[in-house]
Amino acid sequence: MTIPTPDARRIPTPSCPPPDIVRCASMELVVSDLTASRDFYVDVLGLVVTEETEDAVYLRTLEEFIHHNLVLRQGPVPAAAAFSYRVRTPEDLDRAVAFYSELGCRVQRRADGFVRGVGDSVRVEDPLGFPYEFFHDVEHVERLAWRYDLHTPGALVRLDHFNQVTPDVPRAVAFMQTLGFRVTEDIQDAEGTTYAAWMRRKPTVHDTAMTGGDGPRMHHVAFATHEKHNIIAICDKLGALRLSDRIERGPGRHGVSNAFYLYLRDPDGHRVEIYTQDYWTGDPDNPVVTWDVHDNQRRDWWGNPVVPSWYTEASPVLDLDGNPQPVVARTDSSEMAVTIGADGFSYTRPDDAADALPSWKQGEYKLGHQL
Numbered sequence: 001m002t003i004p005t006p007d008a009r010r011i012p013t014p015s016c017p018p019p020d021i022v023r024c025a026s027m028e029l030v031v032s033d034l035t036a037s038r039d040f041y042v043d044v045l046g047l048v049v050t051e052e053t054e055d056a057v058y059l060r061t062l063e064e065f066i067h068h069n070l071v072l073r074q075g076p077v078p079a080a081a082a083f084s085y086r087v088r089t090p091e092d093l094d095r096a097v098a099f100y101s102e103l104g105c106r107v108q109r110r111a112d113g114f115v116r117g118v119g120d121s122v123r124v125e126d127p128l129g130f131p132y133e134f135f136h137d138v139e140h141v142e143r144l145a146w147r148y149d150l151h152t153p154g155a156l157v158r159l160d161h162f163n164q165v166t167p168d169v170p171r172a173v174a175f176m177q178t179l180g181f182r183v184t185e186d187i188q189d190a191e192g193t194t195y196a197a198w199m200r201r202k203p204t205v206h207d208t209a210m211t212g213g214d215g216p217r218m219h220h221v222a223f224a225t226h227e228k229h230n231i232i233a234i235c236d237k238l239g240a241l242r243l244s245d246r247i248e249r250g251p252g253r254h255g256v257s258n259a260f261y262l263y264l265r266d267p268d269g270h271r272v273e274i275y276t277q278d279y280w281t282g283d284p285d286n287p288v289v290t291w292d293v294h295d296n297q298r299r300d301w302w303g304n305p306v307v308p309s310w311y312t313e314a315s316p317v318l319d320l321d322g323n324p325q326p327v328v329a330r331t332d333s334s335e336m337a338v339t340i341g342a343d344g345f346s347y348t349r350p351d352d353a354a355d356a357l358p359s360w361k362q363g364e365y366k367l368g369h370q371l
């Protein structure tokens, strides 16, 4: 990993060890209309209701055995309230407290958890401004993997990853490495600007990604489905329900991660990715893949354009009091500007001249050139 991080921007490395994070496990989303959100996630996407209260719905995927992967909570400001990770042992919560306390972060611990179904938990405002949660003790529920009578054509089987928007990607990556994450892929340019990075604890492409932009904000939460045809089925269902305007981008094949993807927006605009078929990364010498920001196959392997909203829009994140975190503007180059802005360019073949992309294709990438 060769992303340079000037010392002045670097978040200090605590002297105590980080918690041993197993995987991304759940997200808590604040929604403005719980009924509308429940309709979307349960009736349209088919997530399973584990438990409901007056102001919250706890949902899980079909292969999950812990209480929930998604908490929808009614609240005044649609936002992400927690990026929640499972840690390996109860003692890892002590490590989380020590690790973040040494960094001067706000840290809260509740022996009976912040949400239903989870025991002793730690919540922090991390140095990047994100609300992170750690837990080990959790209520087990029925794993519905074999309950094919409950599976729909678009069945969502696992929570796969988070994606966070942050202004300074190298700074964020360096911090996440002190937390034990490893980089799988990133997007850079020849001048050394880093636009995004994908990082993992579990042996898939990622548990979370850092996307360069004004932040801290939540870009998306991603659920895995088994096969490509499951994603097509979700698109067909949305069409049949006259909900095609929930589709923001895709379906398509990513360059980064090699996964098949679809991006949806929920009733509050929270972005949800449906994702399948990335690759194994569990070997100790798993090679890092770096993409050129001008490679028009990096974000869509077929060269389809990324819609501007995907670059610019994201959800606020909350502090531990439930207030939206202030957003800091990105000062490094914008990926949208260098690829689809007025001065942007992209290529299909790296040795081509800058104007080699066919005019009809190039037009797609230029804002204002869309028909």
Ligand SMILES: [Fe+2]
Binding pocket: 161, 162, 163, 220, 222, 273
């Ligand atoms: Fe993603």
